[in-house]
Amino acid sequence: MTAFLYPQETMTRRVKDISGIWRFKLDTRNEGRVNDWKDGLTDTTDMAVPSSYNDIFTEKEMRDHCGDVWYETEVMIPSEWKDKDVFVRFGSATHQATVWVNGVEVASHVGGYMPFAGLLNDCIKFDQKNKVVVVVNNELSRTTIPCGHVAEYEDGVREVKPWFDFFNYAGIHRPVKLMALPKHRLSDITVITDFEGTVGKVDYTLEANLPDGAQVSVKLYDAQGTPVAEHTGVKGQLKVENVNLWKPGDGYLYTLETSIEVDGAIVDQYPLEVGIRTVKVEGTKFLINNEPFYFKGFGKHEDSDHRGRGYDPVVNLRDMELMDWINANSMRTSHYPYAEEFMQLANRRGLVVIDETPAVGQWDMMISGGGIAGAGAGAGGSEKLKFFDNEDVQTEGLAAQKFAIEELFKRDKNHPCVVMWSLSNEPDTSQESSNEYFRQVFEYARTQDPQNRPLTFVNFMMAPYGKCHAHQHADVICLNRYYGWYIMGGIEMRDAGKAFAKELAGWATEGKPIIITEYGADTTAGVHKLPSVQWSEEYQVEYLDQQHFAFDSCDAVVGEQMWNFADFQTWEGIIRMDGNKKGAFTRNRQPKMAAHHLRKRWAKIPDFKYKK
Numbered sequence: 001m002t003a004f005l006y007p008q009e010t011m012t013r014r015v016k017d018i019s020g021i022w023r024f025k026l027d028t029r030n031e032g033r034v035n036d037w038k039d040g041l042t043d044t045t046d047m048a049v050p051s052s053y054n055d056i057f058t059e060k061e062m063r064d065h066c067g068d069v070w071y072e073t074e075v076m077i078p079s080e081w082k083d084k085d086v087f088v089r090f091g092s093a094t095h096q097a098t099v100w101v102n103g104v105e106v107a108s109h110v111g112g113y114m115p116f117a118g119l120l121n122d123c124i125k126f127d128q129k130n131k132v133v134v135v136v137n138n139e140l141s142r143t144t145i146p147c148g149h150v151a152e153y154e155d156g157v158r159e160v161k162p163w164f165d166f167f168n169y170a171g172i173h174r175p176v177k178l179m180a181l182p183k184h185r186l187s188d189i190t191v192i193t194d195f196e197g198t199v200g201k202v203d204y205t206l207e208a209n210l211p212d213g214a215q216v217s218v219k220l221y222d223a224q225g226t227p228v229a230e231h232t233g234v235k236g237q238l239k240v241e242n243v244n245l246w247k248p249g250d251g252y253l254y255t256l257e258t259s260i261e262v263d264g265a266i267v268d269q270y271p272l273e274v275g276i277r278t279v280k281v282e283g284t285k286f287l288i289n290n291e292p293f294y295f296k297g298f299g300k301h302e303d304s305d306h307r308g309r310g311y312d313p314v315v316n317l318r319d320m321e322l323m324d325w326i327n328a329n330s331m332r333t334s335h336y337p338y339a340e341e342f343m344q345l346a347n348r349r350g351l352v353v354i355d356e357t358p359a360v361g362q363w364d365m366m367i368s369g370g371g372i373a374g375a376g377a378g379a380g381g382s383e384k385l386k387f388f389d390n391e392d393v394q395t396e397g398l399a400a401q402k403f404a405i406e407e408l409f410k411r412d413k414n415h416p417c418v419v420m421w422s423l424s425n426e427p428d429t430s431q432e433s434s435n436e437y438f439r440q441v442f443e444y445a446r447t448q449d450p451q452n453r454p455l456t457f458v459n460f461m462m463a464p465y466g467k468c469h470a471h472q473h474a475d476v477i478c479l480n481r482y483y484g485w486y487i488m489g490g491i492e493m494r495d496a497g498k499a500f501a502k503e504l505a506g507w508a509t510e511g512k513p514i515i516i517t518e519y520g521a522d523t524t525a526g527v528h529k530l531p532s533v534q535w536s537e538e539y540q541v542e543y544l545d546q547q548h549f550a551f552d553s554c555d556a557v558v559g560e561q562m563w564n565f566a567d568f569q570t571w572e573g574i575i576r577m578d579g580n581k582k583g584a585f586t587r588n589r590q591p592k593m594a595a596h597h598l599r600k601r602w603a604k605i606p607d608f609k610y611k612k
């Protein structure tokens with residue numbers, strides 16, 4: 001659990017960020033592991049940490065590399081830390097990594113979007129430079145999460161083919177930190193919140209390795225720093241009079257401070273931000289604090305120029321500002337968990353989040369290289385499409401997905417911004433065997449969230465109403481639909497709204513809330529055309545009107561998240577022009593006409609919306 005509690009400095013804990021320029025080397029001949037590069041690299045180049053390594057250099061070799069890359073840096077560890085447990089912690093490394101310190105393996109992790117840490121006690125040289133070497137691998141397969149495959153060409157060149165529509169950015173994507181923690185310490189906190197009238201309740205459970213005679217106490221402070229409740233012991237309930245609830249657009253946060261004391265001396269201390277709110281699905285309503293919430297916002301990506309998927313607080317803050325400007329109240333972390341620092345911003349700003357695992361590409365369609373548009377051609381029962389019939393998918397793939405769920409829920413369970421978990425994006429649920437697969441996925445996920453939030457997965461266009469074999473497991477129906485773009489594009493778009501409304505009427509009979517988690521049209525910023533044509537800014541606006549007509553016609557629709565917040569990078573190919581252009585904003589975060597259009601619509605839709 002050491003990795004999941006976010007690193008914070010307190011009187012008992014020390015944190016040192018070791019991000020910066022590290023040494024870097026591509027392992028083109030795949031020799032690093034056998035030739036002990038773990039002991040030190042030669043002939044290196046510079047690399048920014050955190051960042052994706054792909055878009056910084058000018059060579060294709062670097063951008064399109066398949067396989068291992070190596071990083072190295074040196075860190076001074078002070079002897080003042082001798083009595084502590086010292087860890088190195090990575091916010092994420094995509095998709096798998098192994099870490100050595102002074103030649104000793106300290107951590108290995110599979111999964112590109114989760115933190116992991118290694119204990120250094122046995123290999124540290126105090127008050128000297130310690131060599132940190134990391135190998136990161138970007139390969140994907142049918143049973144990894146996300147899915148993809150490696151193509152091999154006659155000349156020996158290998159290429160990772162993602163089965164998803166975003167660039168397979170790789171590298172050390174999030175900050176790297178040294179942590180010096182007390183030997184007796186808190187290792188996990190779980191909070192469950194509720195309220196009755198004006199009284200808030202926070203149930204807490206702590207995990208800690210306690211020394212003899214230890215006293216554990218927790219104190220809850222309000223946003224002004226005034227203590228409002230306290231309790232002792234590793235489990236209990238705190239009551240807050242005149243509670244300030246965490247609400248969409250108003251992320252009121254309390255701080256739960258845990259202290260472990262022995263003979264009056266504090267041995268560990270840790271603060272956790274807590275938002276008091278409830279989430280529930282009732283019939284076709286999605287209730288936050290018992291009020292029917294309407295989701296307005298986007299599916300996003302962690303994606304920007306040069307950085308790729310690398311963490312950047314400037315981009316995150318700009319995105320939050322734009323989200324406020326456009327009157328959005330929510331987003332989905334499509335198609336993988338975002339940086340912890342992003343989630344903290346969302347907590348603070350009251351941005352409602354659908355938190356998604358990295359399960360994307362659970363279909364056969366991209367294998368032939370047909371791309372998203374060509375992909376669907378044979379869907380809906382063709383014998384060639386049998387992703388969920390593969391035995392290794394049912395075993396290894398399922399195990400990898402469960403692990404991704406377990407880790408995500410552990411990392412994000414306490415965030416008030418998270419109101420629902422999305423377990424997969426667009427799996428091929430037109431296949432019968434997806435039923436049993438998702439039965440197991442949902443059953444497992446239901447054991448993993450202490451707050452029992454609603455669970456969903458995102459349904460794709462080729463498993464429309466009447467053809468989906470897995471929606472029965474979900475609490476909320478989430479739909480990605482492209483009426484007027486991938487189908488009924490161009491002149492037929494005039495009827496797209498009606499066709500969409502017809503499908504929605506079918507889904508509405510399920511008696512569950514429906515959220516449209518994707519709808520969008522590729523649009524080149526600056527291209528204007530009267531009358532409109534596909535790819536022009538005018539077309540994107542007209543397309544939106546068709547979609548909104550459909551949403552407004554269906555009482556069970558409780559949210560709309562347009563695809564995408566901003567233009568983003570993808571694999572190269574004939575249906576992508578330097579990336580996916582469905583953004584309301586450009587990749588450098590300036591508005592298209594559609595952004596102004598959405599802003600006006602969303603200003604008129606309240607966060608809490610009673611439909612009939």
Ligand code: BDP
Nearest residue numbers: 165372425426480518580582
């Ligand atoms: C959906 C995917 C999303 C794509 C989008 C698109 O969920 O990742 O980027 O379509 O085609 O299939 O733009």
